[in-house]
Amino acid sequence: MAGFIIPLLVTKSSINLTFRELRIEKRIELDCPGKKAWPELVGIDANCAAVIIEKENKHVKAIMMEDGKLVPRDLRCNRVWVFVDKNNVVTKIPRVG
Numbered sequence: 001m002a003g004f005i006i007p008l009l010v011t012k013s014s015i016n017l018t019f020r021e022l023r024i025e026k027r028i029e030l031d032c033p034g035k036k037a038w039p040e041l042v043g044i045d046a047n048c049a050a051v052i053i054e055k056e057n058k059h060v061k062a063i064m065m066e067d068g069k070l071v072p073r074d075l076r077c078n079r080v081w082v083f084v085d086k087n088n089v090v091t092k093i094p095r096v097g
Contacts, residue, residue: 032077034059036096046084053080067091
């Protein structure tokens with residue numbers, strides 16, 4: 001029986017894209033009390049966003065973090081990461097976790 005060799009081209013960029021897609025598809029939903037996401041806050045001042053988040057969900061603490069920095073991957077119902085740019089503007093949807 002003859003075997004076939006199939007060439008496979010894997011580039012660094014294709015691997016990164018695959019990991020990014022998998023991360024989005026595998027988002028875990030937490031069963032936490034209160035509001036869980038604030039898409040309306042993207043683009044506003046992070047300090048204002050933190051006040052709104054903590055007012056709308058008394059169970060969480062908003063934690064500001066520079067976008068691109070690593071954060072702990074454990075999921076918590078009492079924490080919302082607020083990713084900000086150098087101008088202190090919210091860059092990603094703040095979510096419980």
